[in-house]
Amino acid sequence: MYAIESSGLTKIYNGKRRTQKITALNSLDLQIDNGIIYGLLGPNGAGKTTFVKIILGIVNPTSGSAKLLGKNITDHEVRNKIGFLPENHKFPHYLSAEEVLKYFAKLRRFDSKNINSEIEKVLDKVKLSKWKKTRIKKFSKGMLQRLGLANAIITNPEILFLDEPTDGVDPIGRKEIKDLLLELKQNGKTVFINSHLLSEVESISDRVAILNKGNLIREGKVDDLITSKKNYIISCSEFIEDNIEILRANFQFTVNENFQINLKVDSTAELNSFMDKLRQHQIIINSINQQKSSLEDYFIKAIGDSDKI
Numbered sequence: 129m130y131a132i133e134s135s136g137l138t139k140i141y142n143g144k145r146r147t148q149k150i151t152a153l154n155s156l157d158l159q160i161d162n163g164i165i166y167g168l169l170g171p172n173g174a175g176k177t178t179f180v181k182i183i184l185g186i187v188n189p190t191s192g193s194a195k196l197l198g199k200n201i202t203d204h205e206v207r208n209k210i211g212f213l214p215e216n217h218k219f220p221h222y223l224s225a226e227e228v229l230k231y232f233a234k235l236r237r238f239d240s241k242n243i244n245s246e247i248e249k250v251l252d253k254v255k256l257s258k259w260k261k262t263r264i265k266k267f268s269k270g271m272l273q274r275l276g277l278a279n280a281i282i283t284n285p286e287i288l289f290l291d292e293p294t295d296g297v298d299p300i301g302r303k304e305i306k307d308l309l310l311e312l313k314q315n316g317k318t319v320f321i322n323s324h325l326l327s328e329v330e331s332i333s334d335r336v337a338i339l340n341k342g343n344l345i346r347e348g349k350v351d352d353l354i355t356s357k358k359n360y361i362i363s364c365s366e367f368i369e370d371n372i373e374i375l376r377a378n379f380q381f382t383v384n385e386n387f388q389i390n391l392k393v394d395s396t397a398e399l400n401s402f403m404d405k406l407r408q409h410q411i412i413i414n415s416i417n418q419q420k421s422s423l424e425d426y427f428i429k430a431i432g433d434s435d436k437i
């Protein structure tokens with residue numbers, strides 16, 4: 129059973145003009161395992177928020193279906209197992225941190241006799257205990273995000289949806305949020321993050337999907353996506369430039385003044401055939417290092433490629 133599953137999920141919004149239609153999601157199929165951190169990536173307008181809103185029953189899909197923990201998304205029992213941090217959320221500014229949590233817990237009919245101690249616990253987790261009596265109009269964006277996170281996890285949900293959780297949060301705050309998400313994962317929870325901040329997601333997600341204009345353009349383990357394009361730095365002892373230059377017809381590479389070759393290949397077979405050629409010219413190889421391109425590079429390329437279609 130998957131934590132989150134969508135099949136042919138499509139959303140077409142009506143635009144400003146009557147005839148205008150906006151395809152926010154185009155037949156999205158996703159299957160997300162339990163107990164992992166999953167990142168949904170894409171530029172603004174890709175359809176990330178729409179996906180989460182459909183899963184949470186805030187927006188109805190035009191077609192297709194989705195399940196949470198194997199149950200239909202309209203199932204009330206399953207909805208109680210969900211935590212949600214919306215994008216750009218706003219709490220009433222005149223409430224204190226503690227009051228915000230109490231107010232929303234009541235709205236959700238969160239049934240806990242120990243609500244006060246639950247609030248203490250969760251504020252401690254997001255490092256806001258000191259500020260629990262402070263009105264949130266004095267809070268920074270980072271503090272508000274942490275309060276939003278506290279509000280999302282107070283019910284001890286099985287699946288947590290976070291829409292742009294680190295937006296506007298300073299680096300220390302980001303690190304704290306990341307640590308908290310890893311802790312939730314360690315406790316067996318599933319964490320689903322929408323983000324356009326790739327470097328944030330890259331470092332904590334087990335898998336990612338890349339969405340562009342409602343279309344799924346890549347899906348996989350972060351490591352697999354990054355290594356799909358192979359780039360090697362080969363350090364050599366001195367060589368005669370001409371011996372290398374003739375290889376340009378068959379290989380893609382650059383050479384720097386320290387006799388380092390930066391080679392791009394599609395496969396290890398291609399790498400080996402390049403090494404064979406170097407040896408044929410008696411070139412001494414000192415080291416070979418595979419360079420991992422970051423997800424950022426990969427993402428920009430993937431979006432660029434999909435835009436060309």
Ligand SMILES: Nc1ncnc2c1ncn2[C@@H]1O[C@H](COP(=O)(O)OP(=O)(O)O)[C@@H](O)[C@H]1O
Pocket residue numbers: 141142143150151152170171172173174175176177178179
């Ligand atoms: N309620 C709405 N009515 C009309 N268009 C919408 C509505 N919500 C979102 N959209 C459009 O759908 C597309 C996807 O939006 P969204 O899901 O918010 O993307 P993301 O979260 O990736 O930035 C965008 O083109 C956006 O303008």
Ligand SMILES: [Mg+2]
Pocket residue numbers: 176177178215291322
């Ligand atoms: Mg969004």
